[in-house]
Amino acid sequence: MSNPKRTQTLNEFIDEQYGALGTPKRDAFEAGYKAFEIGHLIQQARLKKGMTQEELAARCGTNKGYISKIENNAKEARISTLQRIVGDGLGGKLELSIIL
Numbered sequence: 001m002s003n004p005k006r007t008q009t010l011n012e013f014i015d016e017q018y019g020a021l022g023t024p025k026r027d028a029f030e031a032g033y034k035a036f037e038i039g040h041l042i043q044q045a046r047l048k049k050g051m052t053q054e055e056l057a058a059r060c061g062t063n064k065g066y067i068s069k070i071e072n073n074a075k076e077a078r079i080s081t082l083q084r085i086v087g088d089g090l091g092g093k094l095e096l097s098i099i100l
Contacts, residue, residue, distance in 0.1 A: 036073045038082070043071040045090050060089035 008016070018029040046056050046067075053067040061084065069075030070085070077085070079096070086094040 032073075038077075039071045039073045042067075042082075042085060042090075045086070045092060046071075049090060051090075056085065056089045060084045060087075 014026075014029070018026040020026060021030075046053070051059075052064075053071070054064045057064045057067045062081075066075065067085070070077050079094075083094050086092045
């Protein structure tokens with residue numbers, strides 16, 4: 001038996017749950033997602049390099065707990081800190097963009 005309800009796209013689901021872009025609830029969701037995305041990207045880069053959180057922390061002058069908090073979206077990091085983690089710790093380059 002087929003389900004008469006059409007499957008939603010991810011964007012349609014987010015619009016339904018959090019409202020349209022530019023609304024306070026949606027803006028809060030988007031900000032939280034960006035923080036999650038940054039932590040996930042750092043974690044994936046660290047794992048790709050075969051490093052532990054402790055090793056990454058030592059390379060960029062912080063501690064394992066701080067790296068863990070960033071990776072798990074429990075702590076927001078300053079751009080200068082992210083630059084140190086990506087540059088000194090991972091040997092990469094942090095790129096930012098502004099979309100208007």
